[in-house]
Amino acid sequence: MTELRILRRKNAEDKPYWQSFSYTTDDPNAAVSTALTELNARTDLRDMGGEKAEPIQWECSCLQKKCGACAMVINGRPRLACDSKLAELGEKVTIEPLRKFPVVADLMVDRKAMFDTLQRLKVWAEEGVTISEGSQDDAFEAAGCLQCGCCLEVCPNFYVGGKFAGMAGGLPLARLIAQLDDSSKKEVLKAYRKGVYAGCGKSLACRDICPAGLDIESLMVNSNRAAAWKTLLKFRK
Amino acid sequence: MEKINIIGAGLAGLSAAVTLAKGGRHCRLISLQPSERAQSVLAEGGINAALDVMGEGDKPEYHFEDTMRGGVYLADEEAVRRLTAGAPDTVRWLAELGVPFNMKEGRLIQRNFGGQKKKRTAYAKSSTGKMIMSALIDEARKYEVRGLIERFAHHSFLGCDIAEGVCRGAVVCDRYTGEQTAFAGRVIMCCGGLAGLFPRMTTGTTQNSGYAAARLFEQGVRFGNLEMLQYHPTTIGIPDKRCLVTEAARGEGGRLYIERGGEKWYFMEEKYPELKNLMPRDVVAREMYMVRRQEDCGGTVYLDMTGLSNEVWEKRLPDLRAEIRHYLAIDPADEPVPVKEGIHYFMGGIYTDVFHRTNIEGLYAAGECTCQYHGANRLGGNSMLGAVFGGKTAAEDILETTEREGEISLKEKLTENEPAEAVKVKLGEILYSGLGIVRSEKGLKEALDRLDTLEREAGVFPRTRLGRAMLESALARKESRGAHYREDFPEKDEALCKPTMAVCQNGSISVSIGETQL
Numbered sequence: 001m002t003e004l005r006i007l008r009r010k011n012a013e014d015k016p017y018w019q020s021f022s023y024t025t026d027d028p029n030a031a032v033s034t035a036l037t038e039l040n041a042r043t044d045l046r047d048m049g050g051e052k053a054e055p056i057q058w059e060c061s062c063l064q065k066k067c068g069a070c071a072m073v074i075n076g077r078p079r080l081a082c083d084s085k086l087a088e089l090g091e092k093v094t095i096e097p098l099r100k101f102p103v104v105a106d107l108m109v110d111r112k113a114m115f116d117t118l119q120r121l122k123v124w125a126e127e128g129v130t131i132s133e134g135s136q137d138d139a140f141e142a143a144g145c146l147q148c149g150c151c152l153e154v155c156p157n158f159y160v161g162g163k164f165a166g167m168a169g170g171l172p173l174a175r176l177i178a179q180l181d182d183s184s185k186k187e188v189l190k191a192y193r194k195g196v197y198a199g200c201g202k203s204l205a206c207r208d209i210c211p212a213g214l215d216i217e218s219l220m221v222n223s224n225r226a227a228a229w230k231t232l233l234k235f236r237k
Numbered sequence: 238m239e240k241i242n243i244i245g246a247g248l249a250g251l252s253a254a255v256t257l258a259k260g261g262r263h264c265r266l267i268s269l270q271p272s273e274r275a276q277s278v279l280a281e282g283g284i285n286a287a288l289d290v291m292g293e294g295d296k297p298e299y300h301f302e303d304t305m306r307g308g309v310y311l312a313d314e315e316a317v318r319r320l321t322a323g324a325p326d327t328v329r330w331l332a333e334l335g336v337p338f339n340m341k342e343g344r345l346i347q348r349n350f351g352g353q354k355k356k357r358t359a360y361a362k363s364s365t366g367k368m369i370m371s372a373l374i375d376e377a378r379k380y381e382v383r384g385l386i387e388r389f390a391h392h393s394f395l396g397c398d399i400a401e402g403v404c405r406g407a408v409v410c411d412r413y414t415g416e417q418t419a420f421a422g423r424v425i426m427c428c429g430g431l432a433g434l435f436p437r438m439t440t441g442t443t444q445n446s447g448y449a450a451a452r453l454f455e456q457g458v459r460f461g462n463l464e465m466l467q468y469h470p471t472t473i474g475i476p477d478k479r480c481l482v483t484e485a486a487r488g489e490g491g492r493l494y495i496e497r498g499g500e501k502w503y504f505m506e507e508k509y510p511e512l513k514n515l516m517p518r519d520v521v522a523r524e525m526y527m528v529r530r531q532e533d534c535g536g537t538v539y540l541d542m543t544g545l546s547n548e549v550w551e552k553r554l555p556d557l558r559a560e561i562r563h564y565l566a567i568d569p570a571d572e573p574v575p576v577k578e579g580i581h582y583f584m585g586g587i588y589t590d591v592f593h594r595t596n597i598e599g600l601y602a603a604g605e606c607t608c609q610y611h612g613a614n615r616l617g618g619n620s621m622l623g624a625v626f627g628g629k630t631a632a633e634d635i636l637e638t639t640e641r642e643g644e645i646s647l648k649e650k651l652t653e654n655e656p657a658e659a660v661k662v663k664l665g666e667i668l669y670s671g672l673g674i675v676r677s678e679k680g681l682k683e684a685l686d687r688l689d690t691l692e693r694e695a696g697v698f699p700r701t702r703l704g705r706a707m708l709e710s711a712l713a714r715k716e717s718r719g720a721h722y723r724e725d726f727p728e729k730d731e732a733l734c735k736p737t738m739a740v741c742q743n744g745s746i747s748v749s750i751g752e753t754q755l
Contacts, residue, residue: 148704
């Protein structure tokens with residue numbers, strides 16, 4: 001049996017409180033998402049004290065670690081619920097919402113700030129790009145970002161409302177840096193320098209936490225090289 | 238100023254939004270969650286277009302023929318002609334947006350996919366859907382900042398405002414605040430397939446609940462070919478769902494076998510010497526189902542990828558290898574993978590004309606929620622094409638018309654008329670029992686009887702109505718065609734080479750074959 005200790009609140013104004021539920025399974029692959037789905041399917045959901053409980057609010061979609069919807073803090077670490085096998089988490093599992101975004105209810109947070117940042121940084125190709133074999137691997141890796149927000153949760157430099165975008169902003173920019181030719185990436189490099197390069201303390205906590213396992217360090221090195229090289233050139237002029 | 242309401246922000250929705258915005262028109266992009274969570278990100282193997290880059294003399298005409306033959310001639314011929322003719326430009330456009338398609342010696346390359354005689358599937362390793370989505374999301378953002386696309390990324394669809402056969406807008410609900418709003422303007426439904434009618438039994442997403450389609454059915458929107466469900470031959474069971482093993486695994490050389498008399502029997506290669514393991518999905522899935530039931534065979538079909546080269550694993554399928562290792566603790570390069578058929582795609586859906594107009598004026602539909610491109614069986618690589626091309630086509634039709642004036646207001650609060658989770662699961666089991674790979678009148682009538690009981694006990698809901706229409710459609714098609722195999726009518730009947738049409742009026746469902754007038 002697993003005890004799921006969940007930090008709950010009805011809405012943003014409500015005071016948070018802990019509520020525990022018991023869940024039993026013999027499936028070695030069952031994940032936190034499996035347990036949350038099963039708990040919410042119970043017609044009479046009760047906590048471990050026997051008290052009647054409301055369904056647990058959380059977001060999910062693909063349930064196979066490809067969409068980033070179910071990011072939450074599990075045993076103190078941000079991760080995807082569908083990628084968190086219960087068998088590896090111990091008998092008591094604590095589950096909290098991501099802490100850097102406003103809570104909507106229970107485990108559901110509003111990650112709008114992350115998408116607003118991408119708008120602010122103008123993450124798009126104004127005139128399209130020319131794909132090439134040379135840029136393919138970097139572009140593929142960078143475009144794999146789930147926009148789940150786990151990297152922002154562990155980043156010592158990121159906070160909502162700050163100038164630093166974190167790698168959730170850095171990776172989509174890295175795709176464009178890899179693919180745009182030199183004459184058309186001035187704006188993108190500027191956005192990267194100001195929004196990512198300038199604020200990153202290089203703790204690389206993002207690299208270790210990324211649920212998609214993206215090679216953030218290598219993408220960052222390549223993007224930094226492109227952005228810093230441009231800066232150097234500017235000073236020499 | 239009219240704002241077009243796009244319901245769903247996956248491939249079809251994004252394609253429609255970007256096309257409208259490029260044409261200078263305003264739209265609202267309304268979805269339950271942001272685009273990154275859409276089912277489109279799960280698409281793996283690739284997207285078809287006769288680019289003729291592999292030196293095989295490919296032409297859109299051949300793509301058309303393969304698509305029609307693969308769908309056993311049930312697809313809308315004119316629509317497929319437009320789709321296949323427009324495919325090369327569609328893929329070139331995606332490349333310009335930066336989709337990192339696999340290339341060799343400076344040129345985009347294509348791979349083999351089921352039911353096609355040419356290498357026609359452009360791909361980005363085995364995460365093509367995610368790569369196309371990332372590029373389209375960035376492109377849409379450009380127009381979001383310019384105010385042409387307005388995002389409503391946590392909103393559910395409660396229904397269309399339809400009066401006297403005209404759709405005047407859509408009613409949506411903010412999931413975060415519970416606030417409901419009626420948005421005036423024409424509507425493009427890009428709400429995905431009907432995976433939500435089969436909870437935990439498909440390769441789809443939970444976000445794709447099926448409610449939007451069910452609600453439209455209840456509102457009188459016509460649906461076609463609802464009996465046509467695609468069982469993908471190679472899926473694996475994971476705790477919350479079925480997980481797809483891309484057809485690209487067989488396109489790159491993977492082989493299906495079953496144990497027979499202590500030996501590996503590569504049954505597809507023996508039975509279909511031309512296309513072998515790459516027969517259309519309906520054929521492969523049915524063969525797997527049949528051989529598993531043979532007395533002299535073992536109960537499990539395996540996908541043998543042990544013969545694939547290191548280059549394939551490193552350059553073309555690295556993500557598939559990682560996924561199988563993660564979920565099954567098997568390295569597919571060393572060990573065959575046990576696979577089973579799983580519900581993957583819905584060829585049936587909202588019936589539209591070639592411009593993606595439904596029977597309700599002002600209401601369009603595109604993507605998996607529609608039915609015109611794939612007939613009785615969809616070819617791998619045609620779904621993303623249908624979604625991107627379909628969304629674009631619907632938007633282009635709107636661009637050719639003048640803006641519509643008119644306001645609407647929320648007359649009364651609507652509720653999402655859904656049953657308890659346990660009832661949804663029960664409905665899924667009932668539908669699955671009737672709509673398996675092999676069907677019969679007896680099985681379908683039993684399923685309908687069980688549905689009667691469920692509705693008596695739990696009530697009638699939009700999803701039970703749409704489920705009933707699926708069973709009735711399967712009952713009405715007294716032949717075997719593509720994914721619809723009736724053991725009591727095992728042959729094809731050319732007189733029935735027409736779509737089934739289902740419509741719900743005042744709660745009463747009628748199903749017919751061949752009445753294709755909108």
